[in-house]
Each structure stands twice: as C-alpha cells, then as structure tokens.
Amino acid sequence: MVRTSARTSRPAPPSRHAAARPSRWRRATPWLYLAAPLIMLGTFTYVPVVSMLSYSFTDWDGVSPDRAYVGLDNYVRLFTRPELFSVFATSLYYLVAALVQIVLALYFAAVLSFETRFRSLFKGVIFFPYLLNGVAVAFVFLYLFQPGGTLDQVLGLAGVDAGILWLGNPDLANVSLSGVSVWRFMGLNFVLFLGAIQSVPSELHEAAMLDGASRPRVLWHIVIPSIRPIISLSLILGVAGSLSVFEIPYIMTGGSGETKTFVIQTVKLAFQFNKTGLASAAAVVLLVVILLITWVQRRIVPEERTPSA
Amino acid sequence: MTVRASLTALKYLSLVAAAAVVLLPLLTMFSTSFKTPQEMAEGDILAPPANWLNLENYRVAFENGNMLAAFGNTAFILLFSITGTILIGSMAAYAIDRFRFRLKKVVVALFLVATLVPGVTTQVATFEVIDAFGLFDTRWGPILLFMGTDIVAIYIFLQFIRNIPVSLDEAARMDGATSFTVYRKVILPLLKPAVATVVIIKGITVYNEFYIPFLYMPSEELGVISTSLFRFKGPFGAHWEVISAGAVLVIVPTLVIFLALQRFVYNGFTAGATK
Numbered sequence: 001m002v003r004t005s006a007r008t009s010r011p012a013p014p015s016r017h018a019a020a021r022p023s024r025w026r027r028a029t030p031w032l033y034l035a036a037p038l039i040m041l042g043t044f045t046y047v048p049v050v051s052m053l054s055y056s057f058t059d060w061d062g063v064s065p066d067r068a069y070v071g072l073d074n075y076v077r078l079f080t081r082p083e084l085f086s087v088f089a090t091s092l093y094y095l096v097a098a099l100v101q102i103v104l105a106l107y108f109a110a111v112l113s114f115e116t117r118f119r120s121l122f123k124g125v126i127f128f129p130y131l132l133n134g135v136a137v138a139f140v141f142l143y144l145f146q147p148g149g150t151l152d153q154v155l156g157l158a159g160v161d162a163g164i165l166w167l168g169n170p171d172l173a174n175v176s177l178s179g180v181s182v183w184r185f186m187g188l189n190f191v192l193f194l195g196a197i198q199s200v201p202s203e204l205h206e207a208a209m210l211d212g213a214s215r216p217r218v219l220w221h222i223v224i225p226s227i228r229p230i231i232s233l234s235l236i237l238g239v240a241g242s243l244s245v246f247e248i249p250y251i252m253t254g255g256s257g258e259t260k261t262f263v264i265q266t267v268k269l270a271f272q273f274n275k276t277g278l279a280s281a282a283a284v285v286l287l288v289v290i291l292l293i294t295w296v297q298r299r300i301v302p303e304e305r306t307p308s309a
Numbered sequence: 310m311t312v313r314a315s316l317t318a319l320k321y322l323s324l325v326a327a328a329a330v331v332l333l334p335l336l337t338m339f340s341t342s343f344k345t346p347q348e349m350a351e352g353d354i355l356a357p358p359a360n361w362l363n364l365e366n367y368r369v370a371f372e373n374g375n376m377l378a379a380f381g382n383t384a385f386i387l388l389f390s391i392t393g394t395i396l397i398g399s400m401a402a403y404a405i406d407r408f409r410f411r412l413k414k415v416v417v418a419l420f421l422v423a424t425l426v427p428g429v430t431t432q433v434a435t436f437e438v439i440d441a442f443g444l445f446d447t448r449w450g451p452i453l454l455f456m457g458t459d460i461v462a463i464y465i466f467l468q469f470i471r472n473i474p475v476s477l478d479e480a481a482r483m484d485g486a487t488s489f490t491v492y493r494k495v496i497l498p499l500l501k502p503a504v505a506t507v508v509i510i511k512g513i514t515v516y517n518e519f520y521i522p523f524l525y526m527p528s529e530e531l532g533v534i535s536t537s538l539f540r541f542k543g544p545f546g547a548h549w550e551v552i553s554a555g556a557v558l559v560i561v562p563t564l565v566i567f568l569a570l571q572r573f574v575y576n577g578f579t580a581g582a583t584k
Contacts (some may be wrong), residue, residue: 029488030408034416037401042456045423048434055434062437108327111320125328131574133517133565135538140334143341143549150337150354156353188578195579243442244429247519251539263429270433271524283430285356291319294425 049287055280074281076108082280084247087262090174094245094261098238102231104182105189110219113197124193125290130187138251141180142167177259178247185241186207189234196227236297240290262286311342334561342366349550360574366554372543374555378530379537383516386452386533391511393456395504402466403492405521424460432524439525450525455515462507468580470496470505509570510577513563534559 043309060067078084088160106125112119129137144150145166149224152163166176204226246263249255255264262282263283270279341349343358343366365411369374405412405417416581435454436445444450481491497504519535526533532540538555565573 027410030404030410030413033408033492035403037397037463038416038419040397040421040453041419042452043438044435044457045426045431046419048431048437051428051433051437052434096379102434111324116320116324118573122328124567125331127575128564130565130578131332131513131517131567133535133538133563134519135535138560139538139541139552139556140338143553144334146549147353148354150334153353153355154333183334190573192579195454195575222566237578240427240567244427246429250351251542266430266433267524270436276433279433283433287426287430290430291425 011058039097043303047232049178052280052283055276056284058277061274062270063274074278075285076264077278078281078285082190084265087202087260087265090259090261091242093174093178094181094242095239096104096154097182098235101182101186102189102234102238105186105193105234106224106231108190109193109197109225112194113223114215123191127187129184130191132185134247135181135251137184138248139185139252141176141248145176167253173253177252178249181245181253192230192234193227197223198231232297232300236293239293243286243289258278328426338387338553339557341550344550344558346548346550346573349548366550367558369543369545369551370541370554370558374541374551375529375532375537376534376555376558379532379534382448382531383533386455386522387450387512389452390455390515391508393452394462394511396452398459398462398466398507399470399493399497399500399503402465402470403496406467407472407475407496420460420463429520429576432520436524444525446526446531448531451518451521455511455518456523456524459511462511465506466503466579467579469500473499505573506577506580509566509573510581513566513574516563519564 037166055067057069057071058067058072059070108122111121116122147163147165147168148150152165158309165172167173200223205222208218208222209215244263245261246267249261250264250267251257253259255261255268260268266279266282266286267281269275337354340357341354343361343363345359345363345365348356348359385569395536401420405413439450439454442450442453444453477495477499478491481495486494517535518533519539520537522531522533523539526536529540538559541552541555
C-alpha cells in the first residue's frame, strides 16, 4: 500500500474542476462514496481498538454493568504471572517453523523457476494446502498423527516402529502442530517467491551464465538479492503470524497445556473465564508487538516495492 | 555432466517428496471416507477401501452432521459479504482515485493503518460492538465483519481503477452523466477483472473462516461449513470415516475452484499478500 500515498498526489482530472463551480454539493460528492466504507472502518476497526484499550485498564468481566479502574494491574499480571507469560514460549516453535517455511519456499521457488517437467502440476500441488479450510486441515492431521495412524503406518513401512505420540507427548506436540502450519502456509510464500524470481529480468542471469557462473551461484548472487523485499516481507508476516496462531492448535488439541498459544489464551480469558479486562490487556500487548514489528519492517525496507507476481 | 545429472535427480526427488507430503495426508483421508466401520476396525489405514462407491459416510455427514444447512449458511454469508465487499471497496477506491478533496490523505492513512491491526487481536472488543447492535448469533454479524474490514479489496480496486483512463469519465460527464452514473456505467463494468479477483480471494477466505463464525454464531443451526465440521468432533469423535467424508465435502469445492480458475487464484493471492 506504500504506493497509494504517492499516487494520490496526482492531480485530479482537470476538466471537472475547471468547468464546474465548486458548489457545496460537488464537494460533498466524494464523501457520499466514502460514507459507508468509513463508517464500517470506524465501527469494526477503530472503535474496537479504542474500547479494547479502555477495557484493558479495568477489571471488567464482560457482563456486569459496572467495572472498576485498576490502572496497569492487568499488564503487570500478564508479565509477572508465569502461566500467562509462558504462551510466548509456544510462539517460539511457530517462529522456527516460519523460518523453515521460508527456506523451503525459497528452495522450491528456485527449483521451479527453471525448466522442469510437470512444472505447473508441482506448483499447484505445493500451493494447494494454502487454500484449504483450516478445520479440514486440522482433521486431516489429527487423523495423520493418531497413534497407529497414517504417519505411524508409513514409518512402519520404512521399518521405523517407534510408537511416537505425535500430539500426546507434550514435548513433541508443538513440533507436530507447527509442522502442520508449515504444511499449510508454505504454499503462499512459495508462490510469492516464484512470482518475484520470474520477474527478475532474464538478461541479468543469462549474462552471468554466459560468464560461466553456475546456476546455484546465479541464484545466490543475483536472484536472491533482487527479491530481498519480498523475503523480508515474508519474514515479518511470519513473525506476526507466529504470534497470532489460533486455529490449528485450538481445533487439534483444544489449546490445552503446552500447546496453548497467545491468541487461544486471550480468547479463553475473554469468553470462558469472563476476564475481559485481562484479555483486553493481552490483546493490546499483541497489537503493540505486531505494530512494532511492522514498523521495523517499514524502516528496514523503506521505499522498496515488492514486485507483484 | 554427472554432477548436473545428479543435481537434476535431486531436484525431481525433492519435488516428488514435497508432492507426497502434501498429497498423502489428503489422499488417506479421501480413501478413508469410503470405508465401512468394519474396515476401519481392521486398522489398516493405507489400504484402499473395498468399495470406492460406498457413499454411506457422506449420507451420514449430510444428514446427521448438518452439512446441508452448513453449505446453505456459508452460501448466504458468501453472497452478502462478497457483494458488500465489492460495493464498498469499489466506492472507496472510486472516491480516493477520482476526486480531489480535503482530508484525502487522512482517509488513505486511516485505511492504511487499519491493515496493520490484526483482526484476531481486537475480537474481544469487536464482540461488544456486534453484541450492541443485537447481531450476536445472527448471520449478519459475520457478514458485516467480513465486508467492513477488507482493506485488501480496496487496494485491489485502487490498482485497477488507476488503469482506467480518466478520459472515459470525462466523456461521460460531457454527456451529462452524474458521478454515480459514471461509477455505475463506466467504472464498475471496467473493473470486472478486479471484481473477479476479489470474488475469488474473498470467497476462499470467507469459506475457510473459522474464528469469526465460531465466536459470533454459536447456535448449531447457524453453523457454516467450518463450524459444522468442527462439531463433528463430538458425536463422530471415534468415527474417522464420517469425519473424513465431512472434510472431503469441505475440500472438494476448493479443489474445483482452484482447478477451474488457477490463474486468477494465484494472481489474487499474490496481489492480496503484497499489499
């Protein structure tokens, strides 16, 4: 969206303004079109953000008419009570998964940017999981991870008979769940990278190839640097995403024990334990963290535009 | 040359491995959906079903799993939220690109900043807003949320509207058309490719959404495909053949759309993600 602000400075169509007297009605016209979008934007984005901020300083339970101002108590509790803070440890699994996901996506995008048999078939297969319904994905993997399920049987064919509790073992559950997240979201990174690689001018690498550079070297020294903006965007989205994980662990394990993520905890605080004040404080923290990450990204990659595929 | 040959072999090996990782979980689910409870009891998950035409599990999923109502509710929500998103997004883009007015920069900034607010974080307070309107546990709550917060759609419309020559608007204006006629008769028809893109990405996003319908429509008869499928977990908990049928039912429409409209799907999601 960076381009929007630059483009809007373009002068509006001259004839209209030259010909017509700027009547009051004329000036109101754009607002007629903007009324509905702005009202929706205010009602469903800005009002909630402001009221969430105000709840976060109270002990409101979400139901009763009265609430007491408690200052920063909720925030202090968030950062001092270990059971509330531990959810950030869960995010680390997803953070690592996000990195793995980006590396894999880069690899497959690089590979498929060359002449390959069944290229569009492979592209489609790798991208497809991204389109799938999260609940269906969760069930597919619950079935896969079951004791004696698909994964165990496939491993059995390979001679491994470990009887691993993929979801039942607390040390392993987050690894399995973040693996599902890689399976599900890698396709988008992959398609973005592939589009970016293909929009790198081909003279660039052809020249390098003529100079005798090998394909991997061309990839590393020419292609990767020229798609850096999209890689950094993906990293930022990955970090933000690893903090906002909800669906997969909530459906697969109910977000119990070790697998509880920040968002699952917030939702449970708000809607199960009626601690709207505390939940709001948690949501504010997450919002601030994500805004900070985005701000850092905009600083690192200031005006560079990500090439659109 | 041998190095190159082995590199090529490695490349295809890794591609086939990736395809297997993607497809194996889906295919086992697909084959399970045709199995009988007796076959399930034998426990050989990788074995194909005895009868690929055994649709009993699908019947159960439809009749006891509420899937028919779920598809109906999803279609209803899709229809209204997509239409709303298109109207709101194209009107906002029209106003921003084709008019000069004070506070335009502020308006654009308001939309920009909103893209940074992750929806999951604000639900605690959004819930109160929906509740205050009396829209909790109705289909209109999610519909409003889906159409009210789609800045990606506005962005896609903005990109397309810029490529429509202003001279077209002017010609229509010369003939006495009002700004609304220009919007309806000139701009909207020329925005068809953008509309197609928005329909596809919005359609797939809304179809897959779990969190919002789960929070705002707890009633069972208001289940959409995500929430109805989620509820399979209780009554069919041990009946993986029925759960599989439900999951396949949910996945098949996505597969059909993807195969039919591949190019739009790729373009739409890449345009949406790099906003």
